[in-house]
Amino acid sequence: MPAGLIRETLRIAGEKAARDRSIEIRHPYTGAVVATVPKATPQDVDRALEIAHGFRARLSRHERYQILMKAGAIVAARSDELARLITLESGLCLVDSRYEVGRASDVLLFAANLALVDDGEVFSCDLTAHGKKRKIYTLREPLLGAITAITPFNHPLNQVIHKVAPAVATNNRVVLKPSEKTPLSALALADILYEAGLPPQMLSVLTGDPAEIADGLLTSAHVDLVTFTGGVSIGKAIAAKAVYKRQVLELGGNDPIIVLDDADIEEAATLAASGSYKNSGQRCTAVKRILVQDGVAERFTELLVEKTRAIRYGDPFDPGTDMGTVIDEAAARRVEAVVNEAVAGGARLLVGNVRRGALYSPTVLDRVEPSMTVVRQETFGPVSPVMRFKTVDEAIRIANGTAYGLSSSLCTNRLDLITRFVQELHVGSVNVREVPGYRLEVTPFGGIKDSGLGYKEGVLEAMKSYCNTKTYSLPW
Numbered sequence: 001m002p003a004g005l006i007r008e009t010l011r012i013a014g015e016k017a018a019r020d021r022s023i024e025i026r027h028p029y030t031g032a033v034v035a036t037v038p039k040a041t042p043q044d045v046d047r048a049l050e051i052a053h054g055f056r057a058r059l060s061r062h063e064r065y066q067i068l069m070k071a072g073a074i075v076a077a078r079s080d081e082l083a084r085l086i087t088l089e090s091g092l093c094l095v096d097s098r099y100e101v102g103r104a105s106d107v108l109l110f111a112a113n114l115a116l117v118d119d120g121e122v123f124s125c126d127l128t129a130h131g132k133k134r135k136i137y138t139l140r141e142p143l144l145g146a147i148t149a150i151t152p153f154n155h156p157l158n159q160v161i162h163k164v165a166p167a168v169a170t171n172n173r174v175v176l177k178p179s180e181k182t183p184l185s186a187l188a189l190a191d192i193l194y195e196a197g198l199p200p201q202m203l204s205v206l207t208g209d210p211a212e213i214a215d216g217l218l219t220s221a222h223v224d225l226v227t228f229t230g231g232v233s234i235g236k237a238i239a240a241k242a243v244y245k246r247q248v249l250e251l252g253g254n255d256p257i258i259v260l261d262d263a264d265i266e267e268a269a270t271l272a273a274s275g276s277y278k279n280s281g282q283r284c285t286a287v288k289r290i291l292v293q294d295g296v297a298e299r300f301t302e303l304l305v306e307k308t309r310a311i312r313y314g315d316p317f318d319p320g321t322d323m324g325t326v327i328d329e330a331a332a333r334r335v336e337a338v339v340n341e342a343v344a345g346g347a348r349l350l351v352g353n354v355r356r357g358a359l360y361s362p363t364v365l366d367r368v369e370p371s372m373t374v375v376r377q378e379t380f381g382p383v384s385p386v387m388r389f390k391t392v393d394e395a396i397r398i399a400n401g402t403a404y405g406l407s408s409s410l411c412t413n414r415l416d417l418i419t420r421f422v423q424e425l426h427v428g429s430v431n432v433r434e435v436p437g438y439r440l441e442v443t444p445f446g447g448i449k450d451s452g453l454g455y456k457e458g459v460l461e462a463m464k465s466y467c468n469t470k471t472y473s474l475p476w
Helices: 003-020 042-054 061-077 079-090 094-115 158-169 184-195 210-219 232-241 265-281 294-309 329-344 392-400 415-424 459-465
Strands: 022-026 033-038 122-124 135-142 146-150 174-177 203-205 223-229 246-250 256-259 289-293 348-351 363-366 383-389 409-411 467-474
Touching: 033 079, 033 184, 042 146, 042 174, 042 203, 042 210, 061 079, 061 094, 061 158, 061 184, 079 094, 079 184, 094 158, 094 265, 094 459, 146 158, 146 210, 158 174, 158 184, 158 203, 158 223, 158 459, 174 210, 184 203, 210 223, 210 232, 223 232, 223 459, 232 246, 246 459, 256 265, 256 392, 265 294, 265 383, 265 409, 289 294, 289 392, 294 348, 294 363, 294 383, 329 348, 329 363, 329 383, 383 392, 392 415, 409 415, 459 467
Parallel strands: 146 174, 146 223, 174 203, 223 246, 256 289, 256 409, 289 383, 363 383
Antiparallel strands: 022 033, 122 135, 135 467, 348 363
16 A cells, blocks of 8 residues: 555544544534534543542642632633533523523532531530540541542533532542533633642543443442432432442422412412523423412413513524523424423413424423323423412322422412421422522532432532541540
């Protein structure tokens, strides 16, 4: 073979190998390739976990505080750049992306301040006749092994920072695997933390195919804890695979907003629309079922349709856009399919159900039955399915009649009913006259049933999960 042909053959083979070991990131609205990232190998996983496991962070509380606060200042200074990056890789509109960057700043602020809090406790031992004149003290220590953190596509910056900031605050080491669909924000955050002074051994980011690298992240002897946010089926697979490792699983939701006949209907419709369409409906705590008492159902649906028609959806980079795309065309097709199935089963389409590529319009369905897929499973798109009920007993039964148990919203002014719903709903949180997803980044957050194992996230709870508690006693 001539030398020139050999060189050309080798060049083509090299380019193909590079393509085979990289992942293309596409802008959901146009489908254009906007970046490529490396496709990690199992050997990369082993090396990253080995580095993390072997490193012992010695940062003082003040040093951790400084790193997190400096990172927060950098995020604030680059907020527009980060928002545009989120929009580029996820298709979320700039309004939603800017809001996410603000929430990420809050996480850093809370983690920084909690890094300064002395988390020890003191127990006197002479409390009973059998006790002694001693005191028992506790302290929290970072895990001996590494933390594997796996995050989803729908909040590509904030979900990542919820895993990483509490780890920095507690002197832990993280190997992060962001969604292969939206890894750019995670890489940007890592660079910001390094710039803020974080030792690189405390955070590695691996971009790759989960089918190829997940086993090592879950089963390695170097891993002490797996923290995952994402779908139920993957979460259960992780639970089965990561045997005898601490696990924090924040899974899906099928959150209801429940509107009683004494509610402020204008307020309830506003909350329902916001909860359904914010982030293109791609939130575990999005409004996914709208339960409305018969007496106010007609007026409520009129207002909901009016507010839905007012949502401007389209190019996510247009400053006037209220809602961008879902993550890709396949996701939009799934949303369209479950809506069509509901309509075929007797639900009434009041507005929407228009799809163009990954762009799916805000959609309202009425007369939806609990057995329909659109409310039985997590739709994860901008759909408002209205279900009607007659009595409070029926509302509670419908709300609890799902495999999920993450969050909920209740619209009423009656304290007796608020108390009853708080006590009887099988969920992790109940928000009265607010969307299901409302919370502070520091407060406990998580679900039960298929929404999680009951362990909470939020900065404070994550910091507790990321530590071992040691007790010691002294004779004074």
